[in-house]
Amino acid sequence: MNTIPPIRLVSQQLLGTGMQTPEDVVSWMGAMQAQDYAMAKWAVGIRFPGSTDKMVEEAFNKGEILRTHVLRPTWHLVAPENIRWMLSLSADKIKASARSRDRDLEITGELYSQVNRIIQKSLEGNNHLTREAVGQALKEAGIAVDTSRMIHFMMRAEVEGMVCSGALQGKSHTYALLDERVPPTKPLHxxxxxxxxxxxxxxxxxxxxxxxxxxxxxxxxxxxxxxxxxxxxxxxxxxxxxxxxxxxxxxxxxxSSVDTSVYLLPAFDEYIISYRDRKAVLPSENHSKAVSSNGIFRPVIVANGQVIGLWKKMDTKNEPVLLSFFEPSNVITNNETNRALDAFSAFLER
Structure with missing residues (x-):
């Protein structure tokens, strides 16, 4: 399996990247898991030179990269040109997976249609709203709302191609009408x-x-x-x-290329999460250290293409990142480690 990691480092744009913008990265990758928004920004940033958190967030706010439920499904970053046809491939399966819970929540197809009409009207005119604000509009229309129902209402609006991510309001995520963020395109067969x-x-x-x-x-x-x-x-x-x-x-x-670099990969990074079989980069004996029993993919240290430890962002200036290696023999040279730390600090503009 030692031939697999070197190729993945290149194909995933971690080594020798030709990407120049956040949109380049997301378009290249197809979809990037993104339920942890701060880590998703670093997943984009680590894949193009000179990146900063601010640059990625600006691209997100402008709609140059979008966040929605698609594929498995969970939150993903996707490029505007790909969002509609990806949703069309995912929609039926996502709807089917929600049906049992829909019944528990007393959500019918008719109710979804009613909710969608209210959401459409609330967001028209580039009026980006938080989930709470959309929920308030639904309450005012006489629709019972709680956290579980709102998750289902908004996911259905996403998979039907009606809404997608809007610009942040402070640190709060919002929804926008997809047609106002991305001009309609000809559907793919x-x-x-x-x-x-x-x-x-x-x-x-x-x-x-x-x-x-x-x-x-x-x-x-x-x-x-x-x-x-x-x-x-x-x-x-x-x-x-x-x-x-x-x-x-x-x-x-x-x-044929030899890479001795160290990478501080974010939680849920595509280098780890996007494969059913992860043994090529994450040996079985370390899998439970990097991936929790309930499916949380932790931020990992990668050297020579292999996951060799974990890292954690700290709030102190003296020690902005805490490194934890699986084995003492995994400890790598200061130069390699410092380059990885410097790259992350530069991204945060610290």
């Missing part, structure tokens, strides 16, 4: 969308297996196979430990 998603994934996340793609995309095995079949002529297949890994042709020789 399902086969085209499957091929496009496969192309994005196997280019930006290679080497990866079909099962990895199924996990990341939330597609059925049949759908994922169709997507892969449509694009595999531009991929190279390699057998590793009995599994077939697909590599974009552009990256098949990436293993």
């Amino acid at each position: 399902k086969e085209e969308a499957l091929a496009k998603l496969a192309q994005l994934y196997f280019t930006s996340h290679c080497p990866a297996t079909l099962q990895d793609f199924i996990w990341w995309s939330g597609l059925s095995q049949t759908e994922a196979k169709k997507g892969l079949e449509a694009v595999k002529s531009g991929l190279v297949a390699e057998e590793v430990n009995g599994q077939t890994y697909w590599i974009a042709d552009a990256f098949k020789n990436a293993t």
Whole structure:
């Protein structure tokens, strides 16, 4: 498996990145898990030179990158040009996964339609509102609202392509009408969308297996196979430990480069989370240290392509980051560590 990490560092734009803007990164990656917004900004920032937290947040506020529920589903950053066709691939499965809980919450299709009409009217004219403000509008219309219902109401509005992320109000997230953030585009046929998603994934996340793609995309095995079949002529297949890994042709020789850099990867980073089988970069004996039993992916230290420890952002100036290595032998040279720390500090503009 030692050939896999060097290629992934390159394909994931951690090494030798050609990206210049937050939009470049998110467009390249296809979708980036983003329930932890502060960490998601660093996931973007670590992938292009000269990045700062402020730059990524400005791109987010301008709608150059968007945040919505898509794929598995959970919060993801996506590029405006990709959001609609990605939602069209995900919508039916996301709706189906919510049906049982919808019944518990006494939410019907008719109620969703009523709620959507109120949300539409509330957000018209680029009137970006927090979830609480949308909830207040629903209450005033006589609709019973609580935290669970609001999660379902807003996710349904997202997957139906009506709303997406708006500009922050202070530190609070808002919703905006998708049509006011992103001009309508011609919809893709399902086969085209499957091929496009496969192309994005196997280019930006290679080497990866079909099962990895199924996990990341939330597609059925049949759908994922169709997507892969449509694009595999531009991929190279390699057998590793009995599994077939697909590599974009552009990256098949990436293993010739030697990378001794250290990376402080954020929580839920695509380098870790976007694969069903993570053993190539995260040995089984350390998996529970990096990923909690309830699915929390912690910020990790990566050296030579391998996860070797954890890190934590601190609030003190003297020690802005706390490093914790899995093994004493994992401790790396000060120069490599300092470069990683300096990159994170520069991003925060400290």
